[in-house]
Amino acid sequence: MTAPTLTNTPDAVAGPTSADSNADGGRTATLAPSRIRASRLRTGILTVRRAVWSSGAILLFLLLWELGPTYLATDSARVFLPPLHEVLQALGALIANGQLQSHLSASLTRSASGFGIAVVAAVALGLLVAWYRSLDQFLNPLLEVFRNTAALALLPVFTLLLGIGEVSKISIVAYAAFFPVLLNTIAGVRTVDPLLVRAARSLGLSNLELFQKVILPSAVPTIFTGIRMAGTSSILVLIAAEMVGAKAGLGYLIVNSQMSFLIPDMYAGILTVSLLGLLVNYLLVAVERHFSRWRTAVGSQSS
Amino acid sequence: MTVNARPMPKISLRNIGKQFVVRPTKANPQGSILAALDGISLDVAAGEFITLVGPSGSGKTTLLDLLAGLTRPDTGRVLVDGREVTGPGRDRAVVFQQYALFPWRTAASNVAFGLEGTGNDGVKRSRRERTSKAREYLDLVGLSGFEDRYPHELSGGMKQRVAIARSLAYEPDILLMDEPFAALDAQTREQLQEELLRIWRSTGKTILFITHSIEEAVYLGQRVAVLSSRPGRLKQIVDIDLGERAGTGDVRANKAFVEQRHRVWSLLHGEVLKAREAGHAKILPDGSAPDEKRPSSNGKAA
Missing domain, CATH: 1.10.3720.10 (MetI-like)
Structure with missing residues (x-):
């Protein structure tokens, strides 16, 4: 849902810059697509980050389950809580x-x-x-x-x-x-x-x-x-x-x-x-x- | 008016009376009986557009329910085509203020709702017939291309258009409209008023239109029936003549319009004040009237 809004903003920014860039050639014209690419990358990173964050608790729990019995628990407890x-x-x-x-x-x-x-x-x-x-x-x-x-x-x-x-x-x-x-x-x-x-x-x-x-x-x-x-x-x-x-x-x-x-x-x-x-x-x-x-x-x- | 001279009015109300038993509440432990309508007699000719105005609590909606066959009068008779109304029927259609569209059906399917089962002519329509009829009527109200939209995807004005199309689709003779445009913004309202007049002219339906807006009543109706405050009595019927209004000019700025608007306004004004003093409010469907003041406290407040 956030993807379209994020890619829209650079478009709006790119509009006026390319309009007044007539004087100094294609510099700003090449800037606009690269900005779009950058923002796509940013949303990509955001999605990955959100995915990592929302599965973080599960992963942490599994990690605790794996390592906890070996390093934290006593010998007798390890029998009842295998990794x-x-x-x-x-x-x-x-x-x-x-x-x-x-x-x-x-x-x-x-x-x-x-x-x-x-x-x-x-x-x-x-x-x-x-x-x-x-x-x-x-x-x-x-x-x-x-x-x-x-x-x-x-x-x-x-x-x-x-x-x-x-x-x-x-x-x-x-x-x-x-x-x-x-x-x-x-x-x-x-x-x-x-x-x-x-x-x-x-x-x-x-x-x-x-x-x-x-x-x-x-x-x-x-x-x-x-x-x-x-x-x-x-x-x-x-x-x-x-x-x-x-x-x-x-x-x-x-x-x-x-x-x-x-x-x-x-x-x-x-x-x-x-x-x-x-x-x-x-x-x-x-x-x-x-x-x-x-x-x-x-x-x-x-x- | 020649209406009364005609042998068979489309709708004929003969000395209608209707009372409600108000359920006892904390504020009013005895409960009471309210007369909603009292001695209403009115004839409406076939193909006529009549509007009904009255202060709140004057029984406008009750009157419409009686005509729709949703309730029966306590006294008097409701006749349509000379036959007594004993229940709902497909010769009459109701358009509600809150659209009353079925939210799980698309626009086209909502319009087709009244076409399912056996129709007015006793014929069962096939699915294809129903779809094409629905399309036709959506087109009539200016909603082609919106067949597959669900009600929540439509604006208020569009919803009311669908509701009007649904009422027209099974081809009733009479359209009963209960403040259908009251919930719409001013521009949409004007647009729909315009279109309702167009549809009325092209289909020749008999329309009874309830409104609380004097402007709307005068603009739409050939006659405006003014109801008194509770118990609702027919105070006066005002004939509206706005001359030729085929043009696109602003009818509401006409001298005739302004004069007739003022006439209805003065008739209604005293009644509105009376209703406010008496603290009249709507009687809810469950028989309670929470805003209704107790008879003893009349006049003290307000």
Whole structure:
């Protein structure tokens, strides 16, 4: 965004100088392009500097991870906090023998199914609750109770009722992902501009058409914010659930490695979890941006 | 005027009354009933351009809602083409002050909004037909080339042009306009007034135009209906005759214009003062009137 403004200024400066340079030949004429080149270089340097600065904290952290255990930690602490390269080696080994992939796919299958079920159910219920005020009054207290009960507090209940198999994992993920989507769907429908509803009504739209053509499209960005939050929390809860009782999955990998004293493997698992979280969030942000182009475009223009 | 002698006025209001229940608030714990409109009777001929002025709180928007079929009157009848209005319909279109464009739709898609589903003639239009109609009407309001822009990429004046195109596109007979140019800057407003007159002449629509600007009312309307302060009653209807205004001259500087502007002004002036003394304000859609003074404190302040 800053690039055009920076290259514009030398142009403006070059205008008058080349105009009054008729007397002393081409000196100033050659100066103008070189100035532009210099300013391009300057913006290039600026971009690089910004990139270095914004990744600086990460790099510093990785450096600390690599060097800290070797030079700063005591011998006993070094065992529990191996330097980065050992963790990466362990990660490479886990990928090579296919273990990581099988744990990852187990976790992904669970969180994707739970998340999918939650989104479908929560959007449907959210639309109903937002549309029928009496239903909202009836359900709202109960929803508040459930929403404020931490999903993981209910984990024992899920395990007791549904066993330690896939069903209980998928259910707890669905439970955790359900509420952000539900609440955002309700908010999205509630905050539809009443003027738009009036305009659509004045065109004689039926309730169903009004819903389909006005309320739903205008609520989509808000709903997607909820979906993004649900995506993050579904991974979070799943890892915890896998730590408590599972035979596969990233959470299991982490806890199992800890128990078997394979500390680098444990850190490899943690690293995978954080990379997965980043990736999921990035993807959902991209989807959210796609669906709210008409809304976010204002912001991206002015920034 | 020959309007009343004609057998079938396009719009006919017969002794309309409308009341609102004001929700109880902290300042006004009992709540109260406000008469917004009282005994309004008005006939509008087909193809007529009538403007409506009145102090705030005189029920202008209520009157428009009644005509649009968004609300029903408590007393009296609203007739369009001799038939009672029972709900919204595609023979009438509303243009709002705040444009009311759908922000997730492009200009062309906004214009095509009213063309989706079955139209006035009971025919379903194909996507291609809708697109070409949208193009045609965007062209009519001078916005060709802006089909793919989203509302947030358009200026206020352009947004209102799109809104007007959207209202015209499904070919209603009646255009109901609720202070459509009030939010625009003076130059854009004048330009759009000009174009509205051009569109009116070329399409022959019946237009009911609400405004708080006396100038605008006199400039646009063939007749200006002046409403009294709350409860809104029809104070007087002023016939406007500005002579031939085909030329490009400054109509607003005409002697006739100035005189008629002054006539409407004097009719309205007393009502505006009355409304201010009574502290009348808009009744919000949720039934509360936060600025409304309590009946007991009338006259003390203001």
